[in-house]
Amino acid sequence: MATPQCCQKPPSLDPVYGKGQVVEDFGGLKAYITGSPESKLAIVLISDIFGYEAPLLRNLADKVATSGFFVLVPDFFHGDPATPEILKNSSDEWLEKHGMAKGFEEAKPVIQALREKGFSAIGSAGFCWGGKVVVELAKYDYINAAVSLHPAPLTNDDIREVKCPISILGAEIDRSNSPEAIKQFAEILSTKPEVHSHVKIYPGTEHGWSVRYDVNDKQAVEKAEEAQKDMLDWLVKYVK
Secondary structure: OOOHHHHOOOOOOOOOOOOOEEEEEEOOEEEEEEOOOOOOEEEEEEOOOOOOOOHHHHHHHHHHHOOOOEEEEEOOOOOOOOOHHHHHHOHHHHHHHOOHHHHHHHHHHHHHHHHHOOOOEEEEEEEOHHHHHHHHHHOOOOOOEEEEEOOOOOOHHHHHOOOOOEEEEEEEEOOOOOHHHHHHHHHHHHOOOOOOEEEEEEEEEEOOOOOOOOOOOHHHHHHHHHHHHHHHHHHHHHOO
């Protein structure tokens, strides 16, 4: 279930925004793609409930691409992202239709399509809804590295099952995963030396801060950019 924080600061969606392009079918999903298709390194960004047309998310995809990655942002909601109206009137129905388990299943053919196109290493970063999907992917051999930013609610068992290098970036104010929960995740990961991990809580931040912020608020931009840099540093380190 989405917490009230998941629904705050909805973006104004723009289907043509970004330096990249939209393709109709990539592993069964419409997707925004950016970066060089000649790269052998791919990153899949998995959105929050507001979907792949969010301009700040596409900005981030374009930024990640400048580090030499081919970046893919799939439309896991099939043209039906959450809106303030949906969240006010029918959030449970929307979440039932667009569950994170379904997102995990739909991510598999996307990653398979990347493998078939010759990408030798694949990482994934997800936000809120997508942060939970990324953790599911990290439990198997689908990706080489994972970053989960202010994820939807995770359990200790989720973290125990992670198999690939993972970075968990949490907010100080977050009803989905409190700082205490994030610290528990860090403790669990510390008992798994075979899994490289990084866990960080950002003071003064709220759920969603890394991709839903006021571009005119200097402090909010700085906090978002700090998390985005940490995300990219992790992906550069392990997706190679």
